[in-house]
Amino acid sequence: MKIQEITAAELDTQVFIEEKTKEISSLVGKGLAINALSGGVDSSAVTMLGHKALGDRLKTYFIDNGIMRQDEPQRIVDLFKKLGVTVEIVDAQEKFFQALKGITDPEEKREAITQTFYKDVFGQLVKKSGAKYLLQGTILTDVDETVAGIKRQHNVFEQLGIDPQVAFGYKIIEPLVQLRKDGVRKAAQALGLPESVYNRMPFPGPALSARVIGEVTPEKIKIVRQATVIVEEELSSTKAFQYMAILHQDKVTGIRDGKRDFGLQIELRCWDSIDARKAVPTALSFNTLSGLAQRMVNEVPGVVSVTYNITNKPPSTMEAI
């Protein structure tokens, strides 16, 4: 089952939107569909397409996993409200933190988040909603990175805790599967989404938990969330490809009010890159770096030390874990 790629250059957004809307309408018929919105460009574009096709018969949920950026759930809900789309926030923070408890291995963290999302939270919503149609923001790059076609969709049902044997009743709809990221951005813009969405800086699936080295706790997320606010405020004007704050597990010595204070270290990364395959640290001015460090130690409780990553990718990666 070879998927026919549509490159960004050849993408006619009006034709694409019309075709995909019709396709979704005819597939779902008079049924109900469901999707999860993360605020990323893929799930945002799917949400817009689905609502164009189905209106209120698409139920869109924003799962608040507790590891989002400052005010992110409400900001996204408000944004879609302006576009006429109702999104329901599902508070699942406790479930995610419970699943992350005691886990320090980065792969296991990722797995715990995926499992909790599908099995414990979204799987339950799917079953409860009665919707048989799942809209997903899968893009061609995702397909390349996993197994293609039916096997992949089969895996989604397994992840959702829906027995693939009885999954015949369910159907996964992937309207973006012929596009790559640049095509999705183009479509998202044509769908009326604002630039903050269609040009959104890459942000990892495991959200802020990818920015905490070691065990993820509500306290650590709070710290890295505050640091992220500062980085985004200070570096948005740089137009860098991506920038981030990472909370380390290692403690380092600091000094506060003349007293020794083992404290926290925040690592900052800011990347120049074309396509994320290679990247170099942005040559930020020393003034900018000092200002960032100053704000971190003044505004983020417990932080006594701030570093800036100076390694190229490769051998570094963009994210720390």
Add this chain to the structure above:
Amino acid sequence: MKIQEITAAELDTQVFIEEKTKEISSLVGKGLAINALSGGVDSSAVTMLGHKALGDRLKTYFIDNGIMRQDEPQRIVDLFKKLGVTVEIVDAQEKFFQALKGITDPEEKREAITQTFYKDVFGQLVKKSGAKYLLQGTILTDVDETVAGIKRQHNVFEQLGIDPQVAFGYKIIEPLVQLRKDGVRKAAQALGLPESVYNRMPFPGPALSARVIGEVTPEKIKIVRQATVIVEEELSSTKAFQYMAILHQDKVTGIRDGKRDFGLQIELRCWDSIDARKAVPTALSFNTLSGLAQRMVNEVPGVVSVTYNITNKPPSTMEAI
């Protein structure tokens, strides 16, 4: 027992050297004296003074604790040999690594090193040598930082495992106790020591173990030692107050030969400072930083990530632990 300070400005090095040499001679008489040389300016100055006064009746030991910089023990022995002073290297590497095993708390690491130095290694040497006179490089700042006078010397005997009740036979001689660091540097220069000694960059007592976050092992010391060679080669021309490489315990994701590789992170620090009480990170050029990072990831096995500290002291400290 108030100690009479001699400031660097009022220090007449020739008078000082003559007086201290006479003082040591008359105290030790025809007896034997012993001292431990670390290669720092204090213990180097004491070694020169002691040998001026006593010649071969001062036994000088260099304790190789395994956590020194590349080739440091031999370099220091060679340097003193040129000055006519015989220094014996005592290989105590295993004892120190044994003592450091499993310890991650910075204070406990420091304590383990101190204990091993005094009780297990130097204490044994003192007893075996038959020397009753201990030459120590204590300076006035050390006295300020601990308890003054007799109590402090009493503590040294306790640390050495010499019962203070029978310690009457022993005597500690501290020829530098009226000086501060700048005075010692002046005296060291007058004593014929080279600039690499009298202007030596500050280096912590716990040596490279202060540059390893978490447990100290021979493998980790080897890594941070290699990183230190690179930092010292690349930054010696900056004339910064102090520079260092720190091996983190936190692992970060890297990519090698297209494969995910959890690897090591090295943090670099380079400080501008007058007196170490306050310090700011040196505004190194981005070229210098990139070059450093490049050498680290190419030359130090396992390193995939390098950061540069951008925090002022305070609230940072110069060293990480």
